[in-house]
Amino acid sequence: MANHTIAHNVYVPFLEKKGILSWLLTTDHKRIGIMYLVSISFFFVVAGILALLMRLELLTPASDIVSPHTYNVLFTLHGSLMVFFFIVPGLAASFGNFLIPLMIGAPDVAFPKLNLGSYWIYLLGTLIMLIALSKPADTGWTFYTPYSTTTDTDVVLLTFGVFVLGFSSILTGMNFIVTIHKMRAPGMTWHRLPLFIWASYATSILQLLATPVVGITLLLLITERTFGVGFFDPAKGGDPILFQNFFWFYSHPAVYIMIIPAMGVISEIIPVFARKPIFGYKAIAYSSLGIAFISFLVWAHHMFTSGISSLAATIFSFLTFLVAIPTAIKVFNWVATLYKGSIQLHSSMLYSLGFIFLFTIGGLTGLFLGALAADIHLHDTYFVVAHMHYVMIGGTVMGFLGALHFWYPKWFGKMFNETVAKIAWFLIFIGFNVTFFPQFFLGVEGMPRRYATYPPQFESLMSLSTYGSWILAIGMFVMAANLLVGLFRGEKAPQNPYNSLSLEWQVPSPPPHENFEEIPHVTDWTYGYGKKKESEA
């Protein structure tokens, strides 16, 4: 691949500069990536603690730790913070920022200042949300009307915060699209691009096209609450189902904004630790685009019991099954990549295999919810809670943690303790399954979601789920402590500890500010592992 033997400049790692302004005013995509990483990790921890409180309350059927109203606030904040402040910006903004220029052989993103602006907008949205905490909303993260227009909690500021965040998402998406189109190094053709780039590209399109819709929806909600204009409230001539249509028109594609980057991550990790080319490169690349496209056409599968017409329900059920096809294709290709490999179970590889296992459960349980008759029974029960968390934690968070462990040496120039990382992975994997697997059965039994108190017949499985959340929390704590200790005490990381062929590993760890001393010339794809046969060589 690229050749960088001639040293023109003295190597200065991008982390070298100190001081708060060197961060807040930076236009370096790697530093902006770190700021996102720190911010989203903070919200992941906060929202995770809220979840632990909820599970503690649900240990017994009665309301004994917090009042029902407080419980409702807890799940509203847990959902809103996790979705809008952690997982939507998530991998796309943190690792997307860090990796896209490095992987395509560019010195930075196309619009570095706009990139910094996007982060400031994210901060602004965060501040607005914090003010809203003086009287936190109790609507659930979905803000369904007419409850959200009638509750006396502060819905306006929270939704306004989310509205502002949307601009950050839109601008980041646009920036990445232009970067991927215009900044690729010579020879980095579309079909040589790492699959993480394809995934980021698909994600960016979704961010750009879907986010404005939720922005408008929340603005209409704010207008209705503030000025009494009836868009959604039937008492004022509005239609509550209209809100649901608008909301899910964004929030279903948003599910793929959250998961596609994680799919990109594991498409990078698996070939490196199997020492095999990715199986079915084009199938994986184009299935990302396929998912992105179909994801715009399935939103009403969240609404089969809402009162939409049976015809609409039928059409959306059919389209929902279509989106399962490209997803299944990806899973088969990842598994096939392992065939005849030389598999090393590095912690990031364990997270990747964990992803395939858990995401498969998440995906297959989605079939129950897509099938009309089954969804009527399962909708708004714990089955949905479990399915959603298998996709979001089992999928996205596993991908996120895999990325964190995989690119940690490159990003921070340090190594972490691999044994501790494996123990943490094991605790997280067990804890996650003990927490969420029982919830599938709770859902089939009929336990509705968003219940502060619940009938006694559900107690045994509910408390099992709570015990699981403790194991999960311990695992997360060990994982985070290990990575933090590594930052200060870790050994210095080599340039390319896993012998990866991808461009980001061909520069020092951590990379210099300008990434590449000389823009590389790319002559082969990223996945040329293994011994070619005579005829192919």
Place this chain on the structure above:
Amino acid sequence: MTWIPEVASNLASKVDGVLWVITLLSLVFFVLITVLLVFFAIKYRRRSENDETPYITGSEPLEIIWTVIPSVLLILIFIYGFVVFKDMKSPPKDAVEITVTGKQWLWTFDYYNGKKTLNELYVQQNRPVRLVMKADDVLHSFFVPAFRMKQDLLPGRYTQLWFTPTKIGTFDIFCAEYCGTGHSVMRGKVIVMSPEAYNIWEKGAEAEEGGAVASLPAAELGEKIYKEKGCNACHSVDGSILVGPSFKGLFGHDVELQDGSTVTADENYISQSILEPQSQVVKGFQPVMPSFKGILSDDDITAVIAYIKTLK
């Protein structure tokens, strides 16, 4: 704990059929993927840094196979789900019609003969029922797990669902669409009766119930109403705080209201709180209680007050 709730309606076993078919197909794929994952991870584990691996980049026949087979299966699942859904959406013409109203946080049921019940839906075994439903305030969802039935209730629009109860007994009704502070206590019961029992209930239950009720001492009648009319969902009698204030030690004591004033909880205060709950909201609670005007009679209210007096 069983795997699946009781089968108590004509549609329940059909829905279970869909659930089982998807479960089996899912298990096949789940086992296939997991076994391959574990098998490959063990068989092809790295033995040395110099392991030689083949340069395999894909296989078109395989891509076609694992696109086409799942596609066909997915479409079959869709069709099966749709066929049962069609049954769920097609009530028979002779179904008994009952009007359901959901409001924060109780259910009321109006029957064709003018009867009205609260949180308890009375139906006859093997006789189809069509529920015509609306919400008074925010969204609710009528969910009976034993019937595998769920439908949202909307303000300003009617929605419907139907079922034929097949089993005599009492089954849970849950509100499945989040509706505010008391969402998790918005529960009721469906009481499925034999044709004979239903006949008696239909014609004479009121008189019979009234007769039985009249002979109870006021405090005991109050306790019965407290439990049956859903007061217990929000008001405890042991001092714990639920959605509303506890009844324990309430009577005769001073209560601080939202506007800072103080009133003594006497007969008039309690009566007014039941009939016009928003007029005197206790500090620290939300103005969310529905009015029980028309649901509780004057005698009922007197009985509830007598019951509260006993909760020292």
